[in-house]
Amino acid sequence: QSALTQPASVSGSPGQSITISCTRTSSDVGSYKLVSWYQQHPDKAPKLIISEGNKRPSGVSNRFSGSESGNTASLTISGLQAEDESDYYCCSYAGSNTWVFGAGTKLTVL
């Protein structure tokens, strides 16, 4: 069982906003300042979309945003598009070149 808990699936219609939560369930996982989010389309490599809780790498749409409250980090996707249908993972750095991933959330765009 991962130390980061995500919902298995979320869905939304085009144009809507959705939020994926990531809750820390273990004290072994580091600070949420080091939470990142990855998008992975089928048969593709994961892509970093949010770093340090709320920073977007260059080239990532501003429809993607991150936040945190208490033990929970969240990824919000606004203005849903068909191309956003994908798997999303939260990830926390645990120090010394080690990481913990959430189990992943499958986003379906209806």
Next chain:
Amino acid sequence: EVLLVESGGGLVQPGGSLRLSCTASGFTFSSYAMTWVRRPPGKGLEWVSGISGSGGSLHYAGSVQGRFTMSRDNSKNTLYLQMSSLRGDDTAVYYCAKSAGGLIVDWGQGTLVTVSS
């Protein structure tokens, strides 16, 4: 442009061994920590192992500790993952990735390892 190209995947019998390689280009390889992440079929991403830029610091997930050995050759810009005593639950796409500042920033396209008799 950062480019990471994995190779060495394939079909191997349970209990067998396999060595994965990852050739890096587009950045100063020795300056960056590297990591291996895998995705079993139908499951999520799992961090496997990480190595410092010099190769002097190594860490492994509990599920592979004692069976997998990660190494790097900075003169060849190449990362390795030696896998032994392979089991069915090691079946996965294995990704090589570059890390910086606590982030996994660049990923290869992955290589499939299938453990089956």
